[in-house]
Amino acid sequence: MSTETPGVKRRDFLKVIGAGTATATAIGCSSEKVEKLIPYLVSPDETVPGVSTYYATTCRECSAGCGLIAETRDGRTIKLEGNPAHPVNRGALCARGQAALQGLYNPDRFRGPMVRNGSSFKQVTWDEALNIFSQKLGSSRGGAVFINQHESGSFPAFLDGWLASNGMAPHISYDGESDSAAIAANRQSFGVAWPRLDFSSARLIVSFGADFLDSWGAAVPQQLDFADARAKLQGAPRMIYIGPRRSLTGLNADVWIPCNPGSEIAIARLLAGTATVAQAASASGAEPAALTALVKEYQAAKPGMVLAGGSGSRGQELALAVNALNQTAGNVGVTIRPAEALLGFERQASTAEIAALVSRMNSGSVSMLMVRGANPANALPQSAGFAAAMAKVPFKVSFSSVPDETTAVADLILPDHHFLEQWGDAEPVRGTLSLQQPTMDPVFDTRATSDVLIAAANKVRAGSYPADYRTWLTSRFPGGAAGHSSALGKGIAAGSATALAGTARAVPQIAAAPAIAQTRGDFYLMVYPHPVLGSRGANKPWLQELPDPVTKTCWQTVAEMHPKTAAQLGVENGDLVKVETDAGSITVPALLYIGVMPGTIAVAAGRGRRNSGRYASAGANAYDILPAAFDASGGLALVSTRARVSKAGGHAQIVTTEGSSRQHGRGIGKAIYAADLGRSADAHAPAGAQADAGGHAKSNAPPGEENSPGHHTFVGDASHEFLPGLRSPVANDAQGDFGDPKSKEKGMYDPKHWSGMANRRWAMTVDLARCTGCSACVTACYSENNIPTVGADWQGAKVFPDRTGFGANILRSREMAWLRIERYFEGGEDGGADFDTRFVPMLCQHCGNAPCEPVCPVYATYHAPDGLNVQVYNRCVGTRYCSNNCPYKVRYFNWFGYGEPNRPQYAFPEPLNWQLNPDVTVRGKGVMEKCSFCVQRIREAENRAKGEGRDLIPNEFSTACAEACPSRAITFGDAADDRWTVAQLAKDKRAYHVFEELNTFTAVVYLKKVLHNEPASSVTAPVAAPAVGGAH
């Protein structure tokens, strides 16, 4: 029971002020600008304005071929989600897939076809462009080369058929991102390029630099399977990561064995029993004790799974050795499943083929070069001289729809549709076709390359092809055009794509790369593919602004080095260093990271692009310092050289969103040892973190809280009556139906109120045992909630000379990410390799007793009866008191009006603004904003239920972050209704609230990470080892 203490309440005070100004307000008159209501000419069938239509299609951002559901509103695609029916991604979607929308609406996309005019391009009509194209086709048979982005499905066969009819050689299907060495080895060992990795069946995962959670292979299905495996908690596989740098995958491993770049093969030999620990340790630089433990555990834990990546110049040798290990141990068919292979990686050409093309072009034997969806000029290191060789080709056609290094030297640009604008298909797994259909009309005057090729062929010989590619495609579909149409709804169909003629591609002869130890330099150089940018993400501001999951830097290229290496060089965090190899040099700031082997410098590739758009030039290009060396499979060796590193003088601020990499004992990301899971809650329970096993909602209460009902109340204090669901007090602003503060009524805050709002408690659980820190949720949130990116160089203030350029606003903590992934290290303070990482998705906790609410002088933030901490943008006057008072620092202030088109800081230059979600207000300048628990989705679901005359169905909808999450770590729903999954999970014995001691009664419940600190063989039988503060 609560007793209201008389006193002036915040609202009464405001009413007095309000009365004084009411007369003044009445003088205000309308200044609305004239807006138009533009009707359709003819209304499209089956669409309702203001209601989304959903199209199933296929993602083409990498080779995996995930299924998409594209939400399209009033003719514009506004959100991408994973297709739950799709066998590859099962409803999840990575950050790169989400950001495909920024490829579709990229402001730097070509508006139409263009032809070279001196040093620039001039716009031409499609007719003119097609005439030029077909003329050149006729005159350059034989020596023509077509490079296409690697993709599965029918298009490659269509393209080869078209090339053959023009007397041209089959195309080069190029994917610069996948691991050629692993693919070649898999083909040799198992007959498939990419077997399915069944992490759940394994007891032990040993990864030699195979970053299966970053971008190695098919990231989404691998992450789904890995998270499912780790969710087995006590029965989960343990993971050991061996490599020079702890990548995101490495950070998810239980043990990291650092070794010198390119020396992994020595450790693989150790596991195979053909080398001794001493030999392996001296060859790799790894700790002998760690290697001894590795061998012991590897031999005991069955079944295991050994993976190899890392793209060194001996990559294929390593991958073959690892495959042999799997075969010897009987893992093939158990944890490594060639029978369920992913087909997306079959038949791709190697980078060496592109390199071989350089000499062919230089010798003048290439008469015409056609490039679609690939960017060979940046797929090879600059030292390979692709662009210069391209200049020797008489005629270069680019089908790219965005500017890049290759189109910059092209003669004719015939911009392709974005994949969301065109027809196609993929064959991601055997026997399943993933269909691709346009989700909207083309944004610009582009044309699908398939249709351009058909038009060119029909110009020469009328009727040699059907009218368009769609007709060609559907005529081959089982069931024809009608069958195709009916399959489109689901997005997948049984069937196989038109097969390519011929066998797997031959690898051109390549000179063996010199051993890394023989190259010049004092430090090993490790170039690694950026986990989210990939090769085509640099001009997408969402991906540029998404902090790297490992380093938490954005908009910037850094040289990562171990603190010991930095001390040796005499540099500190942010000091500029010059990294020099025989291929070239770059000057970038140093970033101290304990996850890099001492003596190694790691640089991410993907930034510093040239001629690739307004956002892409941020950072430096790691390919500038990479020699063109290849492994035996023809893959580009990213680890092949040593480098000279020197202090360059000067300092640059590190563009990071991280406050501290340490928890400082705050217990934000908590963990529990696997062995402790089976024990009763009171034994070894870290203070205030565990509920009892019975799982009563009451047990979420912090200690001591139960003893003080109806204790002292004071003005502004929440009533200590509790609402249903997670324990949360009745909001201090709860008032009667007519807003009478003296009323004893609680209005809508009364669970018995007719609206029933207070019967719900929207809540979220985040399972840290599943979360890998991949950050797909962050991009999903940007996409759903119209969050502006702020890091472009023209968006920053120009006042501070050291704080300009890309990321200037981030340096001043002005990023707007409603949801961020905090990454904390535990241990390793001495620079050792034995540290553990906690990834904590941090968003508004929707506190039941929120510190932000009582300090708002204008009632812009308050607690809604259904448990939401609401931010009312139109009430907000920007005092920022709430942000100041938020212990979680999840409130973001819109400093510059990023959503206002006439400001230089505008974050959505046309047509990026086409993506904006019409259900979410685009916030203006001077307004505080934060996670809303996707309130627009709650309202949409409530509206739908009301329209259908029913109640909400448990788990009927979810937030954008939860929908996207490829590790299924996030669950959203109504914690007051036990039928919702979230209500069950919130009672899990691993559940805890961040900063529970503050009595914030948060609606976001975290489930502790599970630490597998004991060797895998003994995990099944938990031993009674003392639990030593895993949480701190």
Place this chain on the structure above:
Amino acid sequence: MRKKWLAVPGFFALAALATIVSAYSAASSSQGNSPVQPIKFPHPIHVQTLKMNCVYCHFAANKSPDPGMPAMSTCMGCHTVAGAQKPEIQKLAAYWNKKEPVPWVRIHKVPEYVHFPHMRHVNAGVSCQTCHGQVQNMAQVQQQESLNMGWCVNCHIGRSNPPLKARYDCATCHY
């Protein structure tokens, strides 16, 4: 010493100015606004004489947050024949022949930070006229009601006639 006496009224003057400016920039109303449309569309003839239902043209009002504007093809469905000789219809036909939509001037508009789901109101029995006025009598549509928040909330808390009630939590409309 004189400064002190200037400061107090000066402060009030500033406060009043700030209030006027803030009132000018937001929360104002276009009540009474009745712009001239590119084509004189007479609601009375369509609704009263021809007995057409509102949702014949505003076809999504009962199933979408957006009421829907009739496509040009809906207009031309009748007006290819009906009244084809009248000057206003000829204007319409001219747009149609050029394949251009009619740029109607928007009258009823709530700010971007307000989400007004038409279907919830229509399906709850709120008549179109409650918010839009007696459109069936308006030769030229005029904004009858203020569409200000207080006007909305009045119904939401059950002070309308007949009394209806709906949630009045801020996040019902503002998000």
